[in-house]
Amino acid sequence: MATKSTDYNFHEIEPHWQSFWEENRSFRATNESAKPKYYVLDMFPYPSGAGLHIGHPEGYTATDIIARYKRAKGFNVLHPIGWDAFGLPAEQHAVKTGTHPATNTAANIVNFKRQIKALGFSYDWERELATTDADYFRWTQWIFLQLFQRGLAYVDERPVWWCPELRTVLANEEIVDGKSEVGGFPVERRNLRQWVLRITAYAERLLADLKDVDWPESTKRMQEAWIGRSEGAEILFELENKALGPLKIFTTRPDTLFGCSYMVLAPEHPLVETLTTPDNQSAVDAYKKKAAAKSDLERTDLAKDKSGVFSGAFAINPANGAHVPIWIADYVLMGYGTGAIMAVPAHDERDFEFAQRYSLPIPQVIASPEGETKLPYTGDGTLINSPGYDGMAWPDAKKKITADLAARDVGKPTVNYKLRDWLFSRQRYWGEPFPIVWVSEGDYAKVKAAGTRALPVEAVTFASGGQKFFALPLPAGALPLELPEVQSYLPSGNGESPLANVTAWLEIWFNNETGAAVPASQPRPAGDAWLRARRETNTMPQWAGSCWYYLRFLDPQNPGAFASPEALKYWGVPDLYVGGAEHAVLHLLYARFWHKVLFDLGVVPQAEPFKKLFHQGIILGEDGEKMSKSRGNVVNPDTIIASHGTDTLRLYLMFLGPLEAMKPWSMKQIEGVHRFLQKVWRECIAADGGVNAKISATAIEPAELTKLLHETIKKVGDDIEALRFNTAISQMMIFSNALQKTPVVSRASMLAFVQLLAPFAPHLAEDLWERLGEKPSVQHAPWPKFDPARLTATELKLVFQVDGKHRGDQLVRVGLTREEALALAKANPRVAPHFEGKAIRRIVFVPGKILNIVTQ
């Protein structure tokens, strides 16, 4: 039943239809359907305490329009939503208040859900999930175990960013300008035991497969740059002290080998200690100490001011036997390549700067084609001063020299990536626990010998207190491994998570066959399967849950698998994925990595998770600045829904400008959009609440109106497909303006128009649809078709130009010839004077468009 109001009462209409959809389960997607499928996905939100931001409904409205449009086009549409619910804010709140983060998270979800429901999105709520649900994260843990068993997860003691204020470790990407991204607190280096995922093993494929996805170019470029592939060679330099073994360096320019005048080791390079001569020991030690104390910010800031220290040692250039000094400098990073370089100051800006500062020789080995060369020279050229290679173009020399070194066994072609392995653990409470226990070498050997467990080829171990521990996975049947209750959510402060304080959970007798556990304080249960074990205390980062949620939506209640093979086959991956550009690298790269691992396991049928990706733009405050509490320019969706209704909000968000553009909010403009909806209401509904008298089933409406309707059907459909919602709305406004001027309109035309509006303003459309005499719901009606024959006009406007300038125009019949057009131009009093008496040099005639008379 439609509402009874006589005017456009969105306060009544919107909740009414929202309940209707809920009661009728209108947007449920079934996994059994003969229809073609369409999967449209939003980046699921983190349910923060602050509630929905206006940026959420922007992207969500866009996907909702697509979802509703595709349903009308006959697709079985999957449009789900869930909650990326693990996260630092809930944990910090727990630390402050002592309440369990789950309590706070649940309350935030309730609020988010209320807000999202008020927006009228056509989500299939029966597929709702949260990454914090045990039924969900058991599969996050399961996927982790697959990575573990394939040797893609390992443990490493490594320097990580520790934030004393947050009492936690942060990933590189969580640090901005040397401070924590959350809160802006200072960070420092600490060595801690970490889980690391071997994403670098997939670097090549993550790079290569970018060509197969329909993503914004800028995002692809960002991922390319992040992966940072470069081709070069590893070259071995003999040291003067041959006992120390060769020094291995990486270079992308082996062709400049003859220009090497010194070597540089990163301060953390293992050879620094052994090759430094006694005379230089104290200077080197001092330098190492200074470099270690520098934060990333300082290292970057000091980039223009290179520093280093001479080690006293010399290396021998394998090309010409030259003895070159070895320096220690922090402009060389231990984390990339081999942590050592050959310096070629004549052809590398950084080496040049360093050589100048320390008065090192700068021999030139590449000549520019112009002859005269200003150093450093990094452009194209040919080799000089390189006996045996002089005159060769540098790319050829690069290949030749690399091959020659390889033949002598002192070098080989190598590819390096900037991409580092993914630091995957956090010393926090509120995250997925690792399904791993640590056991002794002896127990591990027994388990391995039994051959009943899937273990990595190379055992994952770590050493502590003179003892070596071995990582043993929980059996899949023991998942999920849930978080224990804790006394305090405060991190232990020594770098371990609060879980380290829960002794009964931590120190256990572990049943290797079932995964069962008994506190170690109790007697060891009977049976060979019971081992003494200590649980892993790290938890997973927030990225883990968002790496694969798009797959769980396919089959969210499945108790036996993360999704059934049938569901994976039917739904596949999202056809469209919409979310913010801030996830261009991390989330989207991590998810691609996991997906490829699942693909290699044979459990998902395609190599890429997100075929088509789109980023919605940021909405600025009315003052044109970024929305923020401190500026007081934040727009709350609840407020707008109360004052104008969600149909107006949705329409306005889409009318603002191109979806991908950054654009300012405007309260004035929203009035215009609201007026449009009121106008549509008035064109359908009379003042008494009945159907507008100008609408009738038998009405013969003006032909231009019918033509405009067909144009509108075409444009709105095309624009929705291309995510150009702003111009689709413009076109509907043009049609409504025409409606208002027409004395009569056929019921069929009005219904078609209501259908076009339905994806944008679904509540209003449902009400009008029923009031016009149709059965709900409008979404079940097939999308209107346009008749191409109706689009062709009999008359067109022909523009006359003289020398490219617009001088007049005239309605002409279709199919006018060049001669007829010229005759019209000559007869046109506005046009003719501009070329009369001049020699016509050329006539350009584009039928139906333009006649250009060129006289010069």
Next chain:
RNA sequence: GCCCGGGUGGCGAAAUGGUAGACGCUGGGGACUUAAAAUCCCCUGCCUGAAAAGGCAUGUGGGUUCGAGCCCCACCCCGGGCACCA
């Protein structure tokens, strides 16, 4: 420094190489009304002009073309990303 976007009226913006400014907002004038709101109609890039009309206009300067907001070159400004990765 490098890599991406983007610069169009008073404002948000439209424009397969073919009438620049659709649509919306704002502003002005008018109709309806006792009045107001709402609604409807007309005007609204800049300059000259009473008007008709003409000239100038898409960040700047060049170029290609019968014709450029759109293509090419150089530069300026704004936004985003990366930043000693050898």
